[in-house]
Amino acid sequence: MSVTITLFLFWVAKSAVHCCTEHLILGYRLDGFTAEEIPNIGVHACIKECLLRKHCQSINYNTQQFLCEINDKSSDIIMDGKKNPDFFFSNVANSCAAGTYGKDGQCIPCPVGQYNGGSNMQWCSICQPGTYQDQTGSSSCKNCPSGTYQAKKGKTSCDPCPIGQHSPNVGSVQCIDCPPGTYQDQARSSNCKPCPSGSYQPDHGKTSKDSCKPCGAGTYQPNAGKQNCRQCRAGYYQPDSGQTSCLFCPSGSYQDRTGQSSCQDCSQFNKCCNQNRTMCYAKDVTKTDCRKRLSMYLNGVRALSKTYQCKSSAGPIGVGIAPSSFYGGIKGNSSVSFSDIPEVKWGLSNHF
Template identity: 35%
Template sequence: MTKHCDHGLEMEMTFLIKCCKIISWIILLFLISEASGLGYELSINCTVHYVTCQACIAGSFANSSVEECACCLTASPGQCFNQSFCQECSKGYYQNNSAQTNCFPCQKGFYTNKKGSTDCTPCEVGFFANKTGLSVCYPCPLGTFQNKTGQPECSLCPVGQYQSQKGQSECKNCSEGTFQNHQGQPQCEDCSPGFYQNQTGQRTCWKCPSGQYQEEKGCSSCNPCDRNTYCREPGCIHCSLCPAGTFGNDSIGLVECPACHPGSFSAANGSSQCTLCSKGFYQSKFNKTNCDPCAVGSYCSDTGCEECGPCPRGQETREQNSTLCHECLIGYYKDVQSKKLCKECEDGFYTTVKGSFLCKQCPQGYYCPSTWESPRVCPQSAICPAGSSSPESCDIPFFSADVQTQKCKATEELIALIIGVSVVAFIILALIVYKVHKERKARQFQEETQPLTTAPKNQIYMGL
C-alpha cells in the first residue's frame, strides 16, 4: 500500500511541474512580446493567443491587406506568421530584400522563370526581352541577331549579311554569287544572269565585263565568250555571233569582232575568217559582206583586189568582172591607160590592127569608108583630100578633078557659061535701072504741075 501511494504522489508532482513550465513559457513569451512591441492578438478557435510574426524572406512579400486566417491582422508590412503565409514573387518578378510589401518586375533584357526569385537573369546572346516582368526571353527573329546579354531588342543584320535562324548571336555573310542590299533579311539574293559576285558579304553584284557572259543566276564568275562570238557592253547574258563583214579568228572572249579588210569579206554571222575577193571582183571598204564586180573597162587578175586596175593603152574590157584586158578591136583605139573603153576612129581615120594607140588619117588621094579598112584610091572624077571618109565628085562638064591639089577645078565650058550669064544679067539690070529712072522723073513732073488746092475757081478770098 505504501508503494502505491508513493507512485500516485509522484504522478501528481510531475503534472504540476509540467503545468508550471507551460505557464512559465506563456508568461515569458508575453513579457518578450510586450518588451519588443511585436505581440499581436490572433483569434483561433475563439481563443486568444499571442504570437510573434517574422519578416518575409527575400523572394517573398506580405502586405497589410493579407487576410489569411493565420496571418497577423495588424502585422507590419512584409511580416507574417512563421513565414508560412508570405507570398512568393511570381515568375518575371523578384524581391532582393526581406520584409517587403511587393515584388519588382524584371527590367527589359532580364527575366526569371522561377517563383520567389531574389534577382533576374540577363537574356543570353541571341535572345531579348522587350518588356518588363517577363518570365522568358524571346529568340531574335529571322534577319536579326544579338551578341550581348541582357538586351531589350535585337539588331538588324547589316547589308551583305543575313540570318535564316532564330536566336542567333551573329549574322552570316552572303556567300559568293549572292548579295543583300537591305538590312534585316533572312536570306541573300542570287546575282541575276549577266552579273556575278566572287566575294562574300557583299551588298551588290557586279556586271560581267565586256567579252564575258553569264546565263545563270547566283554565279561567282563569268564565262568568256565562245569562239567567234563577242560581247561589247558589260553585263551580257549571251554573247552574239560575229556579224557578217567581221571575223572571229576562232578567238574567245572577244569584245569586238575585227572587221574584214579591203579586198575581203564575210557573208555569214560567226565567220572565223574573211574570204578574199575572187578574181574579177574587188572591195575597197572595211566590214563588207560581199565583193563587187570590176566595172567594164577595168580588171582584177588576182584574188583579194582592193581596186580594179585600169587597162593599159590599146586595151580594154568589154564586160564586168574581167580578169584581164583585151586589145582594142580593129578600127578602135585607146591612147592612154584608163578604165575607159576603146574609142572608134573618127571619120577619115582608120586602123587595121588590134590594140591601136592611135588611128591613122586617111591620106590625100584616098578615102576611108570605114575605120577598120585600108584607104581606097579616090576615083578619077572625084577628089579625096586628106581625112576623107568618102570621095567628093566633081560635076561634069563644068568641073574636073585636079589630082595634084585634090580640088575640083572649073572647065572652059563653065567659064563661058559664067561670062554669058554675066552679060545677060548686066543687060537686064541696065533695063531695070532705066525703067525705074524714067518712072521717077514722070512722077516728079506731075507733082510740080498739080494745083495747091481743089477748091472752085470762082471762090473769093476776103481780107480781114
C-alpha cells in the same frame, strides 16, 4: 520573382541576338501591325521566326505568356509604341548589316552567289543573270566583264565567250556571234577581228582568219571587215585575187563590162579608145570604108560588135540623105537615110 524572370529573359534575349539586333526595348509594344502570333516560344526562337518571314519587320515579345508577335512594320517604338511592362520590342529587319542575313538568331554573311544591300532587307538576294559574286558577305553583285557572260542566277563566276562570239558590254547574259566580215579565233573576247582588205566573209560566227576569202579576179575590196567584194567598173580590170583596187585598161584597149579580169584590144580600130577606156573608135575613116561597113549591115552582116564611131578628117560623113552614088549597088537602094537604120546615128556612135 516576376521581375527577376523578366530581367533574365531580357538578358537571354539580348545576348542571344546581340549580333543581329541593335537593341531590345523593354516595356513597349507596337500595336496594330501584328500579322501573326506564335505561342510558347522563347525570345531567341521569336527572332528566328521573324527572320524566316519576308514580311516580318519587327517583333513584340510577351515575357509573361511567352508569346511572339510578328509585326509587318518597323518602328521608332518610343514615338509610336505603347508602354506595356510585359513586353519588349525589337526592330528585326534593320538588325543585320548589309552583306549579312539573320539565321538562328545570328547575323551570318551572305553566301557566294548572293548579296544583301541593306535597306531593311532581311534576306540575301540571288545574283541575277549577267552578274556574279565570288565572295561571302557581299552587299552587291559584280557585273560580268566584257568578253564573258552569265545566263543563270546565283553564280560565283562568269563564263568566257567561245570562239566565233564576243560580248562588248559588261553584264551580258549571252554572247553575240561575230558578224559577217569578221571572225574571232580566241575565247573571252569583247570584239571580233576584221577580215583584211582584199578579202570578204559572208557568214556569222566564224572562228578563223581562214574563213576570210580573197576577192576573186575582176573584183576588189579596199576596206577591212567587209562581207562582200566590189566589181571592177567598166574601163577597169583586175587579173589577180585578193586585191584592194582595180587597174585602168591600158592605152589601146577597152572594157565595157563590169567585174572583168582583162581588157579587150582595140586593134581593129587602130588602137583608138575613148578617155574612159569603155569603147573603141576609128580615129580617121574614109568614105569608102564607111560605105563598105554599111553595105555589110544592110545585107544582114554585122561587121563589128564593137561601138564604131565613123569620122573622117573632114568631119562627119553622110549627114541626112546621102546621094544615090554613095549607096549604089546596096540591095537596090538608091537613097537611104542613116536615120532609117535604128542602130545607126551618123556622126555619133555607129553599131555596124
